[in-house]
Amino acid sequence: MIKPTIIVVGNGMVGYKFCEKLVSKSSGFNIIVFGEEPRQAYDRVHLSEYFNGKTAADLSMSTRSWYDKxxxxxxxxxxxxEINRTTKTVHSLLGITIQYDYLVLATGSSAFVPDIPGIEKDGVFVYRTIEDLELIKAYATNAKTGAVMGGGLLGLEAAKALIDLGIEDTHVIEFAPRLMPRQIDSAGSAMLQSKLKELGLNIHLNKSTSYIGGNHKAEALHFNDESVLPIDMLVISAGIRPRDEVAKLAGLQVGTRGGIVVNDKMQTSDECIFAIGECALYDGMIYGLVAPGYEMADIAVSQLTGGSKLFYSYDMSTKLKLIGVDVASFGDAFVTEPDCRTIVFEDTHKGIYKRINITTDGKYLLGGILIGDADAYNILLQTVNNKLVLPPNPEDLILGSRGGLETEGAGIMNLPDDALICSCEAVDKAAICSSVTNLGITDIDGMKKCTRAGTGCGGCVPLVKDLIAGTMKANGQYVKNVLCEHFDYSRQELFDLVKINNLKNYDLVLDHFGKGDGCETCKPAVASILSSLWNDVIVKQDTIQDSNDRFLANIQKGGTYSVVPRIPGGEITPDKLIVLGQVAKQYGLYTKITGGQRIDLFGAHLNDLPAIWEELIDAGFESGHAYGKALRTVKSCVGSTWCRFGLHDSVSFAIEIEDRYKGIRAPHKLKGGVSGCIRECAEAKSKDFGVIATEKGWNLYVCGNGGSKPQHAELFATDIDKETLVKYLDRFLMFYIKTAEPLSRTATWLNKMDGGLAYLKNVVINDSLGICAQLEEEMQALVNTYHCEWKEVIEDPALRKRFTHFVNAPREKDPTVQFEPMREQVKAKW
Amino acid sequence: METLIDNWVLACLVDDVPENGGACVKLGDEQIAVFNFTRRGEWFATQNLCPHKQQMVLSRGMIGSTGESCEPKVACPFHKNTFSLLSGQCLTNEELSIKTYGVRIEDGKVFISL
Known part of the structure; x- marks a missing residue:
């Protein structure tokens, strides 16, 4: 039997999605795709990331081989x-003529270019395809001032692209009196505008352009109000025009303002021809978002494969990050009193605007707008779509409940089974929950593979995660985070058990609470607990330490070690610098400045470590614990002692803090920073704890992280004095040390904490658990028992003897270690 | 090299190897990792080279056991690949394995069969 032929006209996101959905449902069709662009479908939603280093291949939605397969x-x-409906054939530009049984038009849209004199000049671009972006990129190299015409969603994206391209002076021109007129209200626009201004964007509202001036190339925008804005380039983003020209030519019905008219089956006026995505006009409306486009693809596939799915008007709710500012709009965002009651929260200090519209009886949520903080978007959208009854104080939805206890996430499990969680892939709550219950999926990656939820725009990922956790909890399936096969306890439980039972070494802990012989997971975890509790010299139990801790140095390629002496706050005398140079020269070490304002000496033989440290300690250095899951550095800027902007003496405070917490072991490494003013030269907000001077004292930030998943530290307390800050730090660090999972940084620890930052503040500042006195006492005990581990080693011949490569030839170094020259120093050859 | 009988070679003293840990000995041109598994009252010896990234470091790794049978193992300090101390088979990467050697203890001395 000959398979019916489906020709897909257009290979954009929706055209691709149609193919993907069709082949997953049926192999009974011969599919032929024609695309205008030279590359296969790519992710147009994230187009601006093309300027952030993403390549065309990164953005591509599939590969050529996928189509082949x-x-x-x-x-x-x-x-x-051309489409010939009588002969059911299509003709392509390159002269191909093929007959179809069904035709699917996914021709998308083009940028709407207003008819303004001068629009044809050089330096005027649209923002639509990768080719457009390449043209913009090439032209931008010689441009200093750029403007975007259109302050809608896409226009602001385009403005971000110009900023990313290094255009110093970027302007947004909007005809309407507000930004994103289709999504947000005037107050929301005002808030967004002030946030964007802070980020260096110039916004001009109520501006109508009369002509584009310039000699051949665009040089200035002339407005109706006689004002002029000099520019070097202009990007037009004034809306979209459905690509309906081929359909129109074929005599298909189109709307008066464009768009191929379709019914709820996605059929055009010719029942063998379907139209989907931005070229389709349903019920008088063009849907310019990707999610409804995917839904249309799904409907068309269903109709072609014998299903009966129909299209209903689609929710146009949207959440996005515009130039770093959260913007969300959901449900009926614009309904006003007396048709509803409106609750508005506005915080110009933090740049947050939230509006919710509720029914006049206060029972249901109708819609709303979120600017600056859109964390509540998912749950609010679900509350609208599923007509959930509102709590007695609906304002809690945008303010959080203010009685101390957080109710965040509590409503998620109450959603009905058919609540749509991932709108890109049309995955509902039931599908996610049953994957957890029946297929044993317990993490987001597994869920993505299994249901594809979260693989589109990614906006629903937090909600999916909460649903996975909620379902597991509901099933009583909560998996305890045990250390490893040898211990049926979490780190926190074991910490308490070791403390209560006063156990001081690993074997005792294993005998009392574990089984088997231990392993490379539980040994260092218990070692860390023992150290955090008793602060004994760790090398006395050297074989339970990770290699770096065992030899008090960082193992490097080739099996050599690096040496990092402590340089508190990054302050060092010329004499000490000279000693570092002399030691490095003497032992042939490669030297490099670290990110933590210290000096790292690489390439030391195991045998040389004690001698190297003997010299360093003689010169007044101490161990820097660069090898330990311990406090590393407290980075500082130079502060008020030298800097004309500095408010307080950040170096002295950094040294004080580093000296207080040095040597303390924790579940993972700890880094701190102290900045003398808001310019934040110490980058304190990327640290586990950061301190920034204010006019009135210091601000404390906690749980920041660099690394593979950077996260800014959260503001924890403002304008506090040094004594209070150290007190909070004592409590915060000790609470982390006692309760975090092994190898979990403070950021991860906070991210997983029930109740989050509010809970942490309550414990540390308000003493909600009544443990603060104990935390302070425990921290003080660690501070009091500080010792330099390397000093202990070089003074103890038995410990010192362990630093040999060959136990049967202690003077011989590992002959396999070799070096080769590099830029007047050496590097390991291996 | 002091030999006990035929191929047993004196490697080091019992006291040279830390309890529940390892040390490296040099026998001719070979580097051998010797493990004193005090908790089990057993000794093991393997090549010192981790075959994963060709690093002379196995003697500095942590030892332990795994599974129902308590298979003794050592973890390479570089990337935490683990190797059976009995068979030398890598337990985390099928394609890797290391040489193992017999160990005997006499009069506080450690002998290895090459």
Missing amino acids: QGIMLHLGDPIQ
Whole structure:
């Protein structure tokens, strides 16, 4: 039997999604795709990331081989020019004529270019395809001032692209009196505008352009109000125009303002021809978002494969990050009193605006707008879509409940089974929960593989995670985070058990609470607990330490070690610098400045470590614990002693803090920073704890992180004095040390904490658990028992003897270690 | 090299190897990792080279056991690949394995069969 032929006209996101959905449902079609662009479908939603280092390949939604594998014939760079409905054939630009049984038009849209004199000049661009971006990029190298015409969603994206391209002076021109007129109200626009201004964007509202001036190339925008804005380039983003020209030519019904008219089956006025995505006009409306486009693809596939799914008007709720500012709009965002009651929260200090519209009886949520903080978007959208009854104080939805206890996330499990969680992939709550219950999926990666939820825009990922956790909890399936196969306890439980039972070494802990012989997971975890509790010299139990802790140095390629002496706050005398140079020279070490304002000496033989440290300690250095899951450095800027902007003496405070917490072991490494003013030269907000001077004292930030998943530290307390700050730090650090999972940084620890930052503040500042006195006492005990581990080693011949490569030839170094020259120093050869 | 009988070679003293840990001995041109598994009252010896990234470091690794049978193992300090101390098979990467050697203890001395 000959398979019916489906020709897909257009290979954009929706055209691709149609193919993907069709082949997953049926292999009974011969599929041929024609695309106008030279490359296969790519992610247009994240187009601006092209300027952030993402390549065309990164943005691509599939590969050529995918089409081959599915047996789909793909013609790129070859748009369909004509449809002959009588013979059911299409003709392409390159001269291909093929007969179809069904035709699917996914021709998308083009940028709407207003008819303004001068629009044809050089330096005027649209923002739509990768090719457009390449043109913009090439032209931008010589441009200093750029403007975007259009302050809608896409226009602001384009403005971000210009900023990313290094255009110093970027302007947004909007005809309407507010930004994003389709999504947000005037107050929201005002808040967004002030946030964008802070980020260096110039916004001009109520501006109508009369002509674009310049000699051949765009040089100035002339407005109706006689004002002029000099520019070097202009990007037009004034809306979209559905690509309906081929359909129109074929006599298909189109809307008066464009768009191919479709019914709820996505059929055009010819029942063999479907239209989906931004070219389709349903019920008088063009849907310019990707999620409804995917829904249309799904409907068309269903209709072609014998299903009966129909399209209903689609929710246009949206959440996005515009130039770093959260913007969300959901449900009926614009309904006003007396048709509803409106609750508005506005915080110009933090740049947050939230509005919710509720029914006049206060029972249901109708819609709303979130600017600056859109964390509540998912749950609010679900509350609208599923007509959930509101709590007695609906304002809690945007303010959080203010009685101390957080109710965040409590409503998620109450959603109905058919609540749509991932709108890109049409995954509902039931699908997610049953994957957890029946298939044993317990993490987001597994869920993505299993249901595809969260693989589109990614906006629903937090909600999916909460649903996974909620379902597991509901199933009583909560998996305890045990250390490893040898201990049926979490780190926190074991910490308490070791303390209560006064156990001081690993074997005793294993005998009392574990089984088997231990392993490389539980040994260092218990070592860390023992150290955090008793602060004994760790090398006395050297074989339970990770290699770096065992030899008090960082193992490097080739098996040599690096040496990092402590340089508190990054302050060092010339004499000490000279000693570092002399030691490095003497032992042939490669030297490099670290990110933590210290000096790292690389390439030391194991045998040389004690001698190296003997010299360093003689010169007044101490161990820097660069090898330990311990306090590393407290980075500082130079502060008020030298800097003309400095408010307080950040170096002295950094040294004080580093000296207080040095040597203290924790579940993972700890880093701190102290900045003398808001310019934040110490980058304190990327640290586990950060301190920034204010006019009135110091601000404390906690749980920041650099590394693979950077996260800014959260503001914890403002304008406090030194004594209070150290007190909070004592409590915070000790609470972390006692309760975090092994190898979990403070950021991860906070992210997983029930109740989050509010809970942490309550414990540390308000003493809600009544443990603060104890935390302070425990921290003081650690501070009091500080010792330099390397001093202990060099003074103890038995410990010192362990630093040999060959136990049967202690003077011989590892002969396999070799070096080769590099930029007047050495590097390991291996 | 002091030999006991035929191929047993004196490696080091019992006291040279830390309890529940390892040390490296040099026998001719070979580097051998010797492990004193005090908790089990057993000794093991393997090559010192971790075959994963060709690093002379196995003697500095942590030892332990795994599974129902308590298979003794050592973890390479570089990337935490673990190797059976009995068979030398890598337990985290099928394609890797290391040489193992017999160990005997006499009069506080450690002998290895090469």
